[in-house]
Amino acid sequence: MVLTDMAKKPRIYFDYNASAPLLDCARDAVIDLLAHAGNASSVHFEGRNARKHIEAARNALANSIDCNPANIVFTSGATEAANHVLCPIMRVNGQEVNVSQLYVASTEHPCILQGGRFRNDEILELPVLENGIIDLECLEKSLKNHNFETGLPLVAVQYANNETGVLQPISRVSEIVHDNDGLLLVDAVQALGKTPILMAETGADFLIVSSHKIGGPQGVGALVLANGNVSPSPLITGGGQENYHRAGTENVAAIAGFAAAIEWHSENLTKNIQKFELRDSIETGLSTISREAGNEISAPVVFGSSVERLGNTSCFSVPGVKAETALVSLDLDGIAVSSGSACSSGKVKKSHVLDAMGVQAEEMQGAVRLSLGWDSTDEEAGRFLEAWKKIIGRMVA
Numbered sequence: 482m483v484l485t486d487m488a489k490k491p492r493i494y495f496d497y498n499a500s501a502p503l504l505d506c507a508r509d510a511v512i513d514l515l516a517h518a519g520n521a522s523s524v525h526f527e528g529r530n531a532r533k534h535i536e537a538a539r540n541a542l543a544n545s546i547d548c549n550p551a552n553i554v555f556t557s558g559a560t561e562a563a564n565h566v567l568c569p570i571m572r573v574n575g576q577e578v579n580v581s582q583l584y585v586a587s588t589e590h591p592c593i594l595q596g597g598r599f600r601n602d603e604i605l606e607l608p609v610l611e612n613g614i615i616d617l618e619c620l621e622k623s624l625k626n627h628n629f630e631t632g633l634p635l636v637a638v639q640y641a642n643n644e645t646g647v648l649q650p651i652s653r654v655s656e657i658v659h660d661n662d663g664l665l666l667v668d669a670v671q672a673l674g675k676t677p678i679l680m681a682e683t684g685a686d687f688l689i690v691s692s693h694k695i696g697g698p699q700g701v702g703a704l705v706l707a708n709g710n711v712s713p714s715p716l717i718t719g720g721g722q723e724n725y726h727r728a729g730t731e732n733v734a735a736i737a738g739f740a741a742a743i744e745w746h747s748e749n750l751t752k753n754i755q756k757f758e759l760r761d762s763i764e765t766g767l768s769t770i771s772r773e774a775g776n777e778i779s780a781p782v783v784f785g786s787s788v789e790r791l792g793n794t795s796c797f798s799v800p801g802v803k804a805e806t807a808l809v810s811l812d813l814d815g816i817a818v819s820s821g822s823a824c825s826s827g828k829v830k831k832s833h834v835l836d837a838m839g840v841q842a843e844e845m846q847g848a849v850r851l852s853l854g855w856d857s858t859d860e861e862a863g864r865f866l867e868a869w870k871k872i873i874g875r876m877v878a
Contacts, residue, residue: 498852504696510741514734538740548680552706559691562704567597568713581632587837613647624661634663640672645785646794655684674746697742701735757792798847814868
């Protein structure tokens with residue numbers, strides 16, 4: 482347990498969307514596998530033992546999302562998985578097929594927005610509404626205008642946004658994409674372990690997930706194919722690992738840790754999806770603090786609050802409060818929160834997600850994200866609200 486230097490109280494970690502703490506079961510699995518030699522491509526006992534753990538992990542993920550384990554490709558993380566599948570050349574029944582345009586929602590994670598192996602002129606950003614939901618009419622119109630003579634369209638949409646927690650209407654997106662003969666990539670990194678996911682119900686042709694978002698080790702993720710006969714050209718070539726989808730010796734220990742985390746969440750999913758009450762009580766507390774501070778302090782703005790969100794995520798802003806100041810103050814009080822995505826320079830900067838939602842500059846400057854975890858408590862929520870009240874109190878003093 483890490484203690485703060487000043488208050489000698491346990492630190493509070495409200496940044497699970499950035500990276501979740503390592504689960505004990507995942508740590509044990511990693512340590513156990515590190516003690517054993519063996520390359521999973523070898524035919525001797527040690528190699529077969531390593532292979533056994535990889536295949537067990539494949540089955541664990543397949544059971545979790547109800548897919549064919551043979552269609553799971555382990556990667557070094559979701560960013561690699563994204564760069565793998567964002568490819569203008571697909572293999573369909575052994576034949577190469579061109580994908581000429583990538584359509585991405587403007588609130589996507591940077592690893593999707595960068596477009597992978599597509600050229601910049603082959604990437605089209607689709608707008609979102611003020612609530613963070615993709616503009617379905619624009620998506621449908623764009624696909625109807627797609628030039629199929631040049632190749633197929635590929636659409637990439639997050640299941641759940643990492644900054645706001647907004648859940649996209651994935652089933653409806655899938656209908657639109659497939660009615661227009663496109664392919665769909667679903668980024669389920671933030672959704673895994675926080676809301677039930679079934680591969681068939683998403684309608685995804687490709688789905689990506691990450692270990693460290695659910696309490697597994699960092700540095701491992703997976704690409705899931707809906708159909709083994711439709712796959713992107715390999716990003717990493719060499720040997721025949723991962724059924725020739727991804728070359729390189731597998732990180733057996735990390736994959737085993739990922740499997741342990743998946744199995745833990747399969748048994749304890751309600752611990753994550755039942756965080757709505759705690760999140761809502763925090764948001765109510767924020768409103769109370771602003772109201773009690775008087776007319777000088779505006780009510781907090783909670784982004785995406787009018788639509789369905791992950792139960793653990795709250796992204797809010799109080800005009801006049803700068804995020805960088807708030808984050809430093811909270812950190813000194815022993816509380817770790819975020820201002821948005823952790824996948825940048827480590828500095829607070831304008832959120833492309835909130836910008837795409839049409840949020841005004843002053844509100845964006847104050848955006849703070851809380852992302853709760855399976856072991857977050859009422860007591861921790863109370864300490865956060867006490868710390869926030871001190872921040873507001875300094876503004877009106």
